[in-house]
Amino acid sequence: MKMYEKAPAKINLMLDVLHKRPDGFHEVEMIMTMVDLADRLELSEMPRDSIIISSQAGYIPLDEKNLAFQAARLIKDRYDVKSGVHIHLDKRIPVAAGLAGGSSDAAATLRGLNRLWGLGIPTQELLSLGAELGSDVPFCITGGTALATGRGEKLTPIGSPPQCWVVLAKPPINVSTAEVYGRFRSNNIGVHPSSLLMRKAIEEGDFQDVCDKLGNVLEEVTLKLHPEVQQLKEAMIKLGADGVLMSGSGPTVFGLVSKQSKVARIYNGLRGFCKEVYAVRMLT
Numbered sequence: 041m042k043m044y045e046k047a048p049a050k051i052n053l054m055l056d057v058l059h060k061r062p063d064g065f066h067e068v069e070m071i072m073t074m075v076d077l078a079d080r081l082e083l084s085e086m087p088r089d090s091i092i093i094s095s096q097a098g099y100i101p102l103d104e105k106n107l108a109f110q111a112a113r114l115i116k117d118r119y120d121v122k123s124g125v126h127i128h129l130d131k132r133i134p135v136a137a138g139l140a141g142g143s144s145d146a147a148a149t150l151r152g153l154n155r156l157w158g159l160g161i162p163t164q165e166l167l168s169l170g171a172e173l174g175s176d177v178p179f180c181i182t183g184g185t186a187l188a189t190g191r192g193e194k195l196t197p198i199g200s201p202p203q204c205w206v207v208l209a210k211p212p213i214n215v216s217t218a219e220v221y222g223r224f225r226s227n228n229i230g231v232h233p234s235s236l237l238m239r240k241a242i243e244e245g246d247f248q249d250v251c252d253k254l255g256n257v258l259e260e261v262t263l264k265l266h267p268e269v270q271q272l273k274e275a276m277i278k279l280g281a282d283g284v285l286m287s288g289s290g291p292t293v294f295g296l297v298s299k300q301s302k303v304a305r306i307y308n309g310l311r312g313f314c315k316e317v318y319a320v321r322m323l324t
């Protein structure tokens with residue numbers, strides 16, 4: 041038997057870091073949503089008791105370091121599943137980009153194997169399994185738009201933001217999420233973005249207000265380490281994006297654009313700076 045799952049990328053419309061916790065993670069407050077840029081997973085049942093990952097992308101690990109592998113092993117061990125699975129990952133989300141590509145693959149694997157193996161795991165339990173794999177995984181299981189607190193795993197669903205275009209640009213640099221959190225100092229932050237105000241803007245369907253309330257305190261770290269991310273933000277604003285922000289720990293920058301007529305200009309303008317540019321819709 042085969043199952044197919046789509047694993048969409050996420051963006052953070054706001055991200056605030058409250059404090060560092062004794063377990064080393066940071067307490068956060070984020071509003072996240074999904075965009076129409078997704079990896080595709082094909083999950084095929086195998087009689088042999090093993091997990092095999094394949095992908096057309098030459099640049100991701102295919103062994104136990106792959107988050108889809110880790111998700112499959114977790115569910116298999118926890119529910120004592122004797123059959124195996126071959127997971128083919130058609131990677132379309134740029135890797136190590138701040139778009140939760142690996143987390144979304146892990147989430148899609150949990151959803152897909154729950155169906156493929158007929159386990160009937162309730163959503164709450166699936167979310168707890170996801171949290172064992174990574175902070176962004178629970179959100180990637182539910183999707184939609186949500187306020188995420190704790191280390192990112194406590195979710196409150198909220199309404200969808202007003203429909204718009206999202207232009208994503210990933211500069212060719214590598215950013216480590218652990219390093220960005222490690223270098224974060226709350227003393228360096230002047231004005232913190234507000235989840236309350238972003239939520240209000242979303243719930244009122246006020247596109248301009250959503251753009252005005254965008255904010256990510258991790259920019260403070262990544263933009264200092266990589267000035268080209270700041271340059272990319274400035275270029276996107278100059279080209280006419282209505283609101284611009286770095287997603288997660290970066291380095292991807294996204295621009296929200298209400299008018300389709302502006303999208304091609306922004307896309308083409310950015311391609312001069314950056315090879316990896318995508319124009320997609322917000323998933324509602």
Ligand SMILES: C[C@](O)(CO)[C@H](O)COP(=O)(O)OP(=O)(O)OC[C@H]1O[C@@H](n2ccc(N)nc2=O)[C@H](O)[C@@H]1O
Nearest residue numbers: 064065066068174175176177191192217218221288289
């Ligand atoms: C930056 C974001 O992508 C925004 O959505 C997330 O906060 C990070 O989510 P993620 O990549 O799933 O993160 P994890 O795989 O759980 O953690 C990677 C590393 O980031 C740091 N980390 C992550 C989440 C968090 N709330 N506090 C942290 O300090 C920790 O050093 C951790 O070892």
Ligand SMILES: Nc1ncnc2c1ncn2[C@@H]1O[C@H](COP(=O)(O)OP(=O)(O)OP(=O)(O)O)[C@@H](O)[C@H]1O
Nearest residue numbers: 106107135136137138139140141142143145176288
């Ligand atoms: N299925 C996967 N897809 C992409 N990367 C993976 C996968 N499994 C493991 N990795 C590894 O995870 C690391 C982070 O990749 P990923 O694309 O998930 O980062 P990210 O978008 O920055 O995630 P986040 O936004 O959750 O911090 C890379 O070094 C990559 O080699």
